[in-house]
């Protein structure tokens with residue numbers, strides 16, 4: 001089996017006529033832990049959506065070599081008012097294997113309890129989601145991710161509004177997943193946390209600024225370059241016009257918006 005989990009070739013992604021991330025090339029190796037870092041609007045979540053298949057490339061490719069995917073979007077994208085219990089949310093981790101209507105076996109139920117225990121939520125099975133604190137909700141989502149038994153795990157700002165104790169517990173879980181050979185990509189804003197725990201970093205500013213060992217990427221020079229690119233960015237810029245004729249550009253915008261709606265309806 002190849003050591004490559006993801007391979008980006010000249011990948012450009014965006015929304016309805018506007019590019020959000022341009023010409024990304026590079027390889028993510030299997031069993032590695034990578035941080036995706038950049039200012040607000042630099043394209044981090046867009047890249048996650050591109051990898052998850054929610055957004056189609058405008059140009060270039062994102063070749064993936066993995067079995068199961070687990071994607072944890074930002075908490076703000078989740079509707080917590082949905083009338084469900086913790087056990088309902090976490091057992092969604094089985095759906096890729098059991099289907100949405102598949103009955104849980106006795107061993108599934110014991111796996112569910114083990115995952116809840118691993119995230120410190122034993123006894124929370126029957127709690128309604130809207131009664132959880134932000135940190136408890138994030139722990140429940142990590143339990144669901146564990147049940148998914150995925151080869152590639154995408155975490156978009158998993159530590160937002162989460163206290164230091166929960167962060168350190170969740171970081172231990174993530175490192176355990178990597179030790180098991182899973183590949184983890186994690187969008188983060190806290191550079192100190194990235195420096196301490198994440199060996200590899202991708203720094204974005206609507207395009208790739210630097211990619212490599214965290215110590216080489218998060219340098220003052222690279223962070224300054226990233227700021228310069230971000231500030232110079234024209235929010236209204238279209239696709240890479242030099243690469244895509246106008247008719248193609250419009251066709252892609254429409255097809256991409258439709259694809260995004262269809263996938264969002266499935267997630």
Ligand SMILES: Nc1ncnc2c1ncn2[C@@H]1O[C@H](COP(=O)(O)OP(=O)(O)OP(=O)(O)O)[C@@H](O)[C@H]1O
Pocket residue numbers: 015016020038039040041042043044045046047
């Ligand atoms: N659904 C969408 N439709 C149109 N434009 C979008 C959409 N989602 C994101 N964008 C735009 O794409 C650009 C990149 O957004 P993205 O969410 O990838 O940034 P980010 O780096 O994850 O930011 P943050 O740190 O604020 O979460 C931004 O200019 C944003 O406004």
